Amino acid sequence: MLTKKHAIFMQEALKEARRAFEEDEVPIGAVVVYKNKIIGRAHNQVERLKDPTAHAEMLAITSAASTLNTKWLNGASLYVTIEPCSMCAGALVLARIKNLFYGADDPKAGACGSVLNIANHRVLNHRIQIEKGILKKECGVILKDFFKKKRG
Numbered sequence: 001m002l003t004k005k006h007a008i009f010m011q012e013a014l015k016e017a018r019r020a021f022e023e024d025e026v027p028i029g030a031v032v033v034y035k036n037k038i039i040g041r042a043h044n045q046v047e048r049l050k051d052p053t054a055h056a057e058m059l060a061i062t063s064a065a066s067t068l069n070t071k072w073l074n075g076a077s078l079y080v081t082i083e084p085c086s087m088c089a090g091a092l093v094l095a096r097i098k099n100l101f102y103g104a105d106d107p108k109a110g111a112c113g114s115v116l117n118i119a120n121h122r123v124l125n126h127r128i129q130i131e132k133g134i135l136k137k138e139c140g141v142i143l144k145d146f147f148k149k150k151r152g
Contacts (some may be wrong), residue, residue, distance in 0.1 A: 078099070
């Protein structure tokens with residue numbers, strides 16, 4: 001259910017995605033929220049850092065853990081513009097993120113329900129509450145525009 005709070009935090013994730021777009025990175029943005037405050041934010045930096053793990057979610061988790069000076073993000077929520085991949089979904093489980101809110105589905109690599117569901121796999125020690133479709137249209141459009149530009 002789209003609440004004003006969800007829309008505000010997803011808009012912040014979209015700001016990060018726009019930064020990625022401007023830097024010619026795949027435009028995905030993420031923010032980590034704890035007690036209604038953003039404690040971590042990031043956008044994809046795979047190309048800039050020459051690092052295949054530099055996804056928005058991974059960098060936002062690192063930032064949030066640093067802010068709280070802890071390895072666990074119990075009670076925190078992640079807002080991300082697209083459904084996380086398997087690497088990022090695994091990191092969310094390991095970080096013990098409580099809630100995941102994402103915009104667009106990823107039918108090719110989504111690991112939170114589309115292709116796999118790592119975030120709620122029955123054998124893992126942590127499960128994440130997931131709500132999808134937050135500002136879905138806006139989150140999808142920025143990705144479509146980026147790849148349209150790339151294909152020229």
